[in-house]
Amino acid sequence: MPTTYAWADLPDAVRGAVEAHIGPVIEATAITEGQTCDVATSLHVQNGKRVFLKGVRGVSRRMRFLRNEAAAGDLALELTPAVLFHEDIEADSEDWLVVGFEHIVGRAASLAPGSSDLPLVAATVNSIAELPANGFGTLSDRWSGGSSWHDLVNADPGTTASWNLPVSELIEWEAKAPDAVHGDRLTHTDLHKDQFIIDSTETVHVIDWGFPAAGASWVDSAFLTIRLVGAGHRSAEAEAWARTHLRLSEATNEQLTSFAAYVAGLWSYWASTDGEPGAPQRARMAREYVAYRLGARL
Incomplete structure (x- = not known):
C-alpha cells in the first residue's frame, strides 16, 4: 500500500516543482477514495482555479500506471481530463512522478437498468474504440500465459468446486x-461507473487510465458488460444491450467466451489474494457472466 501524503507533508522539492507549473497553492483537499498514489489532492490556486494532482514516490508499477495516465490523455483528448503538466523529480534521494490534471466536477455514472446515463456511457465507450493505441503495449501480451483458473484450483479446490x-x-x-483480444484500438480495460464523470453539461469524462492497452475494438464493451451485470442487469440483458449499443457484436461467440473466462479467473484470483474490499463482488459478477456464456447455472 502507498504512503499517503498530505500536500503540506510533501518534500519541498515536490511542492516547489508543482507550484512552478500552477502558481502558489492556496488550499489542498486530499482525495483518498479509490486512490493508489502516494498523493492525490485537489489544489486550489489563484483566480479560483483547481488542479487535481497525483503523485507516486519510487520507481514501481504504480509509477508506470501514473505515467500511462498522462500518456493516455494525449490519445483521448476529448474524453479525458486535460493533462496540465507532468514532471519527474528527485526529492530527498527518492524519485517522484507528479501529474497535474484538469479538475473535473461531476458525478459518477449510473449503470443500473433503465438509467438515463446509459446512452451517454455507450457513446463514450464507442468513441474510445475508434482511437488508435499508439505507443501502448498489447492486451494480448499482457494476458499471455495467464493461468488464473489453474492457480485457483491448486490454491483452494474446495472453493472453486462450490x-x-x-x-x-x-x-x-x-x-x-490472448489471441481473442488482439487488436490495435485503444482500450481502457478498467471501465466502471466511477470512471465515467458526468459534468453539469452532461459531458462524460473518462478518468483513471492506469491500465490502457492495444486491443480489439470490442474489449471495453465486454468489460462494461460485466459491470452491467454487477449493476443489476441479468447477463442475457446486459449482453443484448451491449451488442445493440456498444461494439460487442464485433466479437465472435468464441472470442467473447474466452474473454469472459479469462476475466472471471483473473478477478477471482485477485479476490482470493489481494484483500481489496471490492474484489469479491467484482469476481462474483464476472463468474455470473461467464456462467451465462457457458450456458451453466450458478
Whole structure:
C-alpha cells in the first residue's frame, strides 16, 4: 500500500516543482477514495482555479500506471481530463512522478437498468474504440500465459468446486483469450461507473487510465458488460444491450467466451489474494457472466 501524503507533508522539492507549473497553492483537499498514489489532492490556486494532482514516490508499477495516465490523455483528448503538466523529480534521494490534471466536477455514472446515463456511457465507450493505441503495449501480451483458473484450483479446490463451474473447460477457454483480444484500438480495460464523470453539461469524462492497452475494438464493451451485470442487469440483458449499443457484436461467440473466462479467473484470483474490499463482488459478477456464456447455472 502507498504512503499517503498530505500536500503540506510533501518534500519541498515536490511542492516547489508543482507550484512552478500552477502558481502558489492556496488550499489542498486530499482525495483518498479509490486512490493508489502516494498523493492525490485537489489544489486550489489563484483566480479560483483547481488542479487535481497525483503523485507516486519510487520507481514501481504504480509509477508506470501514473505515467500511462498522462500518456493516455494525449490519445483521448476529448474524453479525458486535460493533462496540465507532468514532471519527474528527485526529492530527498527518492524519485517522484507528479501529474497535474484538469479538475473535473461531476458525478459518477449510473449503470443500473433503465438509467438515463446509459446512452451517454455507450457513446463514450464507442468513441474510445475508434482511437488508435499508439505507443501502448498489447492486451494480448499482457494476458499471455495467464493461468488464473489453474492457480485457483491448486490454491483452494474446495472453493472453486462450490462455484459449480466447469473449471477444466474454463482453463481451456482462458488459454484462448490472448489471441481473442488482439487488436490495435485503444482500450481502457478498467471501465466502471466511477470512471465515467458526468459534468453539469452532461459531458462524460473518462478518468483513471492506469491500465490502457492495444486491443480489439470490442474489449471495453465486454468489460462494461460485466459491470452491467454487477449493476443489476441479468447477463442475457446486459449482453443484448451491449451488442445493440456498444461494439460487442464485433466479437465472435468464441472470442467473447474466452474473454469472459479469462476475466472471471483473473478477478477471482485477485479476490482470493489481494484483500481489496471490492474484489469479491467484482469476481462474483464476472463468474455470473461467464456462467451465462457457458450456458451453466450458478
